[in-house]
Amino acid sequence: MIELSVLDLVPVREGHTPADALREAAVLARHAEALGYRRYWVAEHHNMEGIASAATAVVIGHVASHTSTIRVGAGGIMLPNHAPLVIAEQFGTLASIFPDRIDLGLGRAPGTDRATLRALRRDPTAAESFPDDVLELQALLAPPQPGQTIRAVPGAGTEVPLWILGSSLFGAQLAALLGLPYAFASHFAPEALDQAIALYRERFQPSHQLQAPHAMAGVNVIVAESDAEAKRLFTSLQMRFVGMVRGDRGLLQPPIDDIDAYWNAMERMQAMRMLACSFVGAPGTVAKGLRDFLARTEVDELIVATAVYDPAARLRSYDLLKSLDL
Template sequence: MVDLSVLDLVPVRQGFTPGDALRESAELARHAEALGYTRFWVAEHHNMEGIASAATAVVIGHLAAHTARIRVGAGGIMLPNHAPLVIAEQFGTLASLFPGRIDLGLGRAPGTDRATLRALRRDATAAESFPDDVLELQAFLGAPEPGQAIRAVPGAGTDVPLWILGSSLYGAQLAALLGLPYAFASHFAPDALEQALALYRERFRPSRQLAQSYAMAGANIVVAETDEEARRLFTSVQMRFVGMIRNERGLLQPPIDDIESYWTPVEKMHASRMMACSFVGSPATVERTLKDFLARTGLDELIVASAIYDQQAKLKSFELLKNLALSP
């Protein structure tokens, strides 16, 4: 049975506030923990009205404080936006507060636009040093060397597990080279998924953190009692992807009856390609299609994004999903 985890973008719904979104995320984390999900991740995004997880380490602390066992982490921290020492201190603090429960996924993209990148006071070329920054961060989280002049306190010796995130072959190669677990962002950029997984597994080198390759991928999943109900709930996700195409990243919209009247044929084509790793329908429908996907990819773990507008429907979707028999 493949492990299931949750990727929550802490969506701000139309008619609600960021505070509401953060409280709903904690409710979802408690629900996921009770159902037996493996981990609960949030991601760093900036200058986006509909996403409340910009202060990612703070949100992780909030979620960990409202749960007891589930692993909580970043999927991910966009490392070019930060000094590795600062991230080591933040996640070292989280690991000190919640021992054995914190994950740190690292991304190379800025997670925002260029204007916001300047507001973050970061160099637009910082992504070029991503491999070195990962190694620097790993060193800060490891045991201090004798005579080491700069230490992360808290942080040193916590050995917070690192993950490499990606949507291209670059991240797959780096994760393999460093012997780290790899998470592919197929929930919005699925094109290179199978090629990246093959490359990662082929080139993986064991490390102190990980003896053999471990791959996770993202998927959009909406499960409801009927196919029709699930497809309607999924229109909120579809509208969000259309917003990305239109460069209009607003609040999460309630579902609509007719998505065809919302998008143009060109928008439908592009959005559908981005959402290719989506599984929507009744339990029977999702179980059948998802088992095929898992058999094809051989994933160790699946992380699920579910931007359903109605909170109760979202909780129900994760419950129905967890009850499926997903052995590929």
């Protein structure tokens, strides 16, 4: 059986608040834990009205405190936005409170626009030092060495598992070189998925953390009792991606009956290109689509995003997904 995990962007729904979104995240995490999902990740985004996970380490602590066994982590922390020492301290603290449950996925994109990047007081060229920053962070989380003058407290010796995230060949090569697990962001940028996974496996070098390659793919999944119901629920995510095309990253909207009345042909093409790794329908429809995807990619794990407006329908989708024979 393929390992299944949850990617929660902590969506803020139209008519609701970030506080509501954070409460719903805790409910979903408990539900995922009870169903046997492997891990529950949240991601760093800034200046986005519809996403409540900007303070990612704080959200991870919130979710971990409401669960007891599921792994909780970042998918991911955008490392160019932070000093490695600060991230080592944050995740070292989380690992000290929740031992053997914390994951740290690392990305090199800013997770925002250039104006917000300036507000974060970060240099736009910071991404160029991403490989060195990963190594520095890794060293700060390792057992301290004799004569080491800078230590993360908490952090040193916790060896929080690191992941490299990416949507291009760069991350695949870095993950392979460092012997780290690799997660591909195919839930919104699927174009290079097959090439990146193949390159990662081909160049993987065993490390202290990982002896064999471990590849995870992000996918959008909405399962409902019928294809028609699932497709209607999917319109909330489709509208969110049209908003990205239009430069309007607003709240998650309720589903609509006719998505074709909402977008034009160009918006449809751009949104559905980004949503190519989406599996929407009744259980049988989704099972077939995911089996074909797994046969093609041979990934070791799927991390599933389910952006559904109705919280009960979102929980039900994860129920139905976990019951599929994959």
